[in-house]
Amino acid sequence: MAGTNAKWQAARATPGFFDDMRVVEVGGESVDFCGMLLAGEGADVIKVEPPEGSPSRRIGPFYEDRPDKDRSLFFWTYNRGKRGVTLDLDAARDRQRYLDLVRTADVIIDAQPAGRMNALGLGYDAVKQVNTGAVYCSITPFGLYGPWRDFKGSDLIHQALGGSAYCIGYSQQSPGQWETPPFMAQSWHSYAIAAEHAAVAIAAAFYWRHHPGNRTDGGGRGQFIDVSIHDACAQSTEGTVPRYIYTGRNQVRNAPQQIRCSDGRFIALVITMLRIANLAKLRELLAPAGLDKELEDPRFDTADYVKTPEATQRIAATLGRWAATKTAEEAFHALQRCNVVCAPNRPPEELLDDAQCRERNNFVDIEHPELGRHFTYARHPSLRSEASWRTGPRAPLLGEHDEEVWRQLQSNA
């Protein structure tokens, strides 16, 4: 495997999968993530912002906690690898510039409120006139049609309506009675989920435009894509919807199965996957602490019992007593060696020191030259042999590429 790994290192400088794709994105915080995914895959992503800057420049936290349009860590996180230009779309001259720009684009991502770009004469109908091959992707809270079309969304609202909040929370006190509410998953998941759906749809449309093959079905054209953040979030709840469809049972909101270790960190466990054969190994692990006796009940030697809630709770309780004297890191490796599917539940920043993440080069320092510093970002969602994920440069300062982009457009005109 080392050989293959070495090949990745050599591949680092190669262009991304979509290095022939130009993307123009316009809109607020729901456009950022999708453009970042395409930039990571090599696209030339140009972010169009109003003169005062994108609304996402106002989302914190901020560098050194000083709010400023060029110091938003939210903006930094989701806009690296892009170029940025400013346009006042309420002014006729800039609307023309926008059309000049989208004429050169393969993909337009429009996350302005539904209807706004049409009202400005810059919607899909107008873009199609100047660029027949354009893939035009609209991202709005609820999509362009449907009874909730004009509802206001937000990360919290989408996680509530989309159903993920229903599945996040602490366990019930008694059947049907919760002391605490359902919780949202912090860190902007609704925008990420919509972006993932949008990016795959865009990639497929772009592929179909470029590789119609021997088909006679119209490949080679552009098309329009309507992304509803609500629809995407509603799809993100794994087996909960099919489980209801097929059994009539709703998911029960529960805290995850986890045990606390000596360093205060939790280990998440999936005990239902444990096989009888692994219990023998587990008893060996527990023997020095004298805890192996707790798993010596002969019922544990029947496959049916091991899968019952009673059995998994008994095993988890025993493992909890064992882990109380181990750090999460020690417990993780020891339990995995006994084929217990488990992992430490850590704050993200602790991954920077994780041996697995280090080995896989999961983090990268990106220069912020105007600050004379570099900061740490996630490097890639997967490793590739031929075309690496593009990690930088850092997000554009407001208007940073105005001159460069317009000059480029003029020289190509």
Next chain:
Amino acid sequence: MSKTSSDRGPALGSEMSPLPLKGVRITDLTWALASAGNATLLASLGAEVIRIEWPERMDFTRLSETAGVGISSREAQRTPLGPGKKEIPYQKKGSPVPPHANRSGVFNDRNPGKYGITLNMSLAEGREVFKRLVRTSDVVMDGFKAPVMGKWGLDYDGLRAIKEDIIYIQMSGYGNTGPCRNYGSLGPTAQAFSGLGYLHGLPEPHEPTSWSHSYMDTTPPFYGALAVIGALHHRNRTGRGQYIDQAQYEPGLFLNGTALLDFSANGRRSGRHGNRSPYLPAAPHGIYRCAGDDAWIAIAVFNDAEWRSLCACMENPDWTRERRFATLEARIANQDALDALVEQWTIAQDHYALMYRLQEAGVPAGAVQSPEDKVRTDPHLKVRDFFVQLDHSELGTWPFTRHLTPKLSATPAHPGGPTHRGAPCIGEDNRYVYEELLGMSAEEIRAYEDRGVI
């Protein structure tokens, strides 16, 4: 904003429209949800996905808790089941596979649009048949623990020796390098390992809550599908194949918001913020109890206009005029008191009626929807055809969720993919794949069957 018909976007494509990945063939050795879901997305875009299974090592989602149970709930709907498939290899051989292996709802929903064959990869002869399949494929994908394919000589170098420009995506738990490469991984542990689960719930000393479903089973397929489509585009332009090594936890590193940068740039460690909005000023911002069992509403107020609308909906009780709630800053500073007062108002109300009232008044609000709500009542998902009816050879017709939700005007994705069908029964497409695609004779197939190869 005026609503013209063109604001809806162009007319949507129909089921007669082309699928964008038509002509792409994928040999699918995936497993469970996180890896299988990648092939499912690509099938919904038109790729011909051939899912390989072997009855003695069956995907556990075929035997999940929902297996068989769905039949009774569906019978209650008084519509007939499909005709059933009688000619299924595992039944002929008297294998230990239970008859409900074809009747898992979760497996059906997660694997529509695929072809299904039986092939015993643990036999050398089985791997020879596999190689014939690879020769006719554009993409190979697997969801084994990382070392498995290499032990069979079928890692990227091995696959490339079979087909030079093959695209191979390996979707293991921890990736093909590193000290954890042999470890087991599932949704709940991937969302822990990647740091995501730590961020939800109440601040210390409360435990992190994570998701009670496997978010990190639903999410990695999108990253995998994006990479595969990219690699196909790259291959078509350069003639070169690709090896993609995706760990289940790795996409999660992109999903933990600003946590990494806040640590790297500001030295701040992660915490939990309940339902508050720590980085975009808002108050009230929470999920509040409503009338009825387990009924809740989310309300998010980002500015004074929304606050005034909320107050009007509450009929402007005296407390809303108190100094401590006069500005957004003040409301944030006094959120605990504010949340308690808002909940005193929501607790007697129906969460849906309240949502409509608040949204009508311009206040962002949403009922906390359960799976049942999404299936039975969500009027928006209904109008947007979120569910699609598909046939399954044993289970009959069921509603399926769209795995890829965006509406593409020219090449709409469809969960039925090229098969126009739900998930395959075990070995359902042996004849099509072995006879038509690989050109085996009936005798050859029978011989393989007799030797336990297919």
